[in-house]
Amino acid sequence: MTALTQYQRLEAPGLWRPRAEAQRLNVIVSIGDATLTITDLSDRALAHWSLAALHRLNPGQSPALFAPSDAAEDTEELEIDDADMITALEKVRRAIDRSRPRAGRLRIGFTLAALALGATLAVTWLPGALRQHTLSVLPDVTRTAVGERLLDRVRRATGAPCTGTYGVAALSRLGARVLEGDQARLFVMPAGVAGAGHLPGGIILINRALVEDYPEPDVAAGFLLAEAERARQQDPMAAFLRHAGIVATAKLLTTGTIDDHVLDAYAETLLTTPPEPVPVEALLARFEAAGVRSTPYAYALDKTGETTLGLIEADPVPLALSAPLLADADWISLQGICAE
Numbered sequence: 001m002t003a004l005t006q007y008q009r010l011e012a013p014g015l016w017r018p019r020a021e022a023q024r025l026n027v028i029v030s031i032g033d034a035t036l037t038i039t040d041l042s043d044r045a046l047a048h049w050s051l052a053a054l055h056r057l058n059p060g061q062s063p064a065l066f067a068p069s070d071a072a073e074d075t076e077e078l079e080i081d082d083a084d085m086i087t088a089l090e091k092v093r094r095a096i097d098r099s100r101p102r103a104g105r106l107r108i109g110f111t112l113a114a115l116a117l118g119a120t121l122a123v124t125w126l127p128g129a130l131r132q133h134t135l136s137v138l139p140d141v142t143r144t145a146v147g148e149r150l151l152d153r154v155r156r157a158t159g160a161p162c163t164g165t166y167g168v169a170a171l172s173r174l175g176a177r178v179l180e181g182d183q184a185r186l187f188v189m190p191a192g193v194a195g196a197g198h199l200p201g202g203i204i205l206i207n208r209a210l211v212e213d214y215p216e217p218d219v220a221a222g223f224l225l226a227e228a229e230r231a232r233q234q235d236p237m238a239a240f241l242r243h244a245g246i247v248a249t250a251k252l253l254t255t256g257t258i259d260d261h262v263l264d265a266y267a268e269t270l271l272t273t274p275p276e277p278v279p280v281e282a283l284l285a286r287f288e289a290a291g292v293r294s295t296p297y298a299y300a301l302d303k304t305g306e307t308t309l310g311l312i313e314a315d316p317v318p319l320a321l322s323a324p325l326l327a328d329a330d331w332i333s334l335q336g337i338c339a340e
Contacts, residue, residue, distance in 0.1 A: 012085035014038070016046065020075035029080060031088060036066075038078065047076070052096050054089065062086070127246045134253045135238055140201075142256060143237050147201025149258070150240075151187070153267035154205070158192030162208060167337025170330035175204075177325055178221045178290045182228050188337050192271055195301075196223040198230060199270075200237040208338045214300065217325045217334065222297025225286045229278050240266055280310040288316035292325065 016027040016038050027046060030037045036049040049068040057065040063081040066089065067074055080086055155161065162168075167188070175186045184202045188211060196206040204227045210220040241249045248262045287294040295315045298308035305312050326334065 010085060010088050012080060012082035014082075014085075015079040017077045018047070020077075024079070027078075029078065029085060031092065036078075036089070049078075051092055054093055056090070056093070064089075127249075130246060130249055130253070131238065131241045134241060134249050135235060137253070138237065142252075144201035146237070146240065146258060146263075147199040147203045149263050150199045150267055150270075151203055151205075153263050154189075154192070154199075154271065157267070157271055159190040161187035161189055161205075162338035162340075164333070164337040164340030166333035167335075167340065170326060170334035171337065173330055174217055174221060174326055174334065175224065178224055178292055179228055180290065184224075184228065186224065190338055194271075194274070196227045197270055197275065198227045198236055200240055202231075204228070204231075210300070211334050211337065214296070216296065217331050218293050218296040218322075219300045220334075221290070221292050221325050222287070222294065222300065225290055225292060226278055226283060226297070227275075229282055229286050230276060233278070233282070234276070243269060280314075284311065284314055284316055291317055291323065293317045293319065293322050295319075 011028055011030040014027050014029045015024045017024045025046075026041060028039050028041065028043075030039070031051070032048075034051055036051055036054060037045060038047040038049070039045050047068075049066075053069040055067045055070040057067055057077070062083075063079050064086045066078045066080065068076050080089070151161075171186050171188060175184055182202070184204050187203065187205050188208050189205050190208055193205050193207045195210070196204065198204045204224060206220060206223055206227075210223055211217070214220070241252070243266050244252075244258070244262045248258060252258055284294060287297075293315055294311040294317070298311035298315075299305055301311075302308045
């Protein structure tokens with residue numbers, strides 16, 4: 001039962017004055033659905049006051065004085081001495097007051113909603129938007145600098161890249177042969193790199209086993225092509241920024257610098273996380289464009305060929321039509337790149 005329905009049949013005597021200068025009249029006061037009805041002793045209605053606008057002139061005092069509103073020009077007045085009626089009117093007034101929308105409450109609600117929306121955007125939209133903006137304005141020199149600093153971190157775990165003079169030259173020729181327009185810098189690492197990997201700035205790393213443990217350069221060439229395709233499908237800088245987080249991304253955007261601990265964490269991730277698989281169709285297109293057989297690469301990934309059957313069966317360069325990727329002397333030099 002609400003306050004209104006509870007007191008709808010309550011009546012009490014009172015003194016009513018229609019104007020400040022008028023004589024007070026004995027009246028009967030009753031509570032209706034939304035109004036306070038004032039009648040004379042002959043049951044003729046004299047006034048109807050809105051309960052929503054009812055105003056107490058002397059809070060806490062008795063007899064209670066009420067006005068139809070809190071407007072200063074409203075001089076109509078009602079005096080009630082009946083305790084039950086006073087209690088009823090106060091309870092009704094409080095109930096109506098609580099049901100009114102409050103500006104402060106609305107402001108708090110809007111503020112909380114705005115904060116919730118901001119938090120949602122900060123978690124879902126802002127990191128991606130900031131990353132994309134950073135990638136769009138990041139100069140190549142910064143990408144190269146980040147890649148070189150990452151390479152410095154990687155070499156602490158893998159050892160310095162192999163630097164045999166003739167081997168480095170042969171590696172450069174292999175890269176030019178299979179990667180063509182890709183401006184990649186290639187490094188053979190003595191340990192730590194599982195197969196191959198790439199860094200921002202066009203850096204591709206391959207493990208020495210790829211040139212030492214196979215009889216032909218097609219395997220190493222296959223890993224170079226796979227890393228180039230991974231880098232094409234996902235910008236290496238984007239992968240780095242995603243791992244680095246929004247704070248490091250913002251710092252790179254505003255100052256052009258990255259903290260060492262961010263680079264260390266990403267270098268560790270590169271060396272311990274398996275690379276994302278490259279779609280077979282895209283990879284076969286790479287092999288075909290470069291004129292490189294995909295079968296040697298497929299068997300290097302899986303000796304049984306079971307998981308790489310698509311690369312074997314759809315090899316775009318038949319063995320009978322394949323041409324050597326390097327001269328014998330270059331291949332021998334590349335195989336000894338870590339021995340000098």
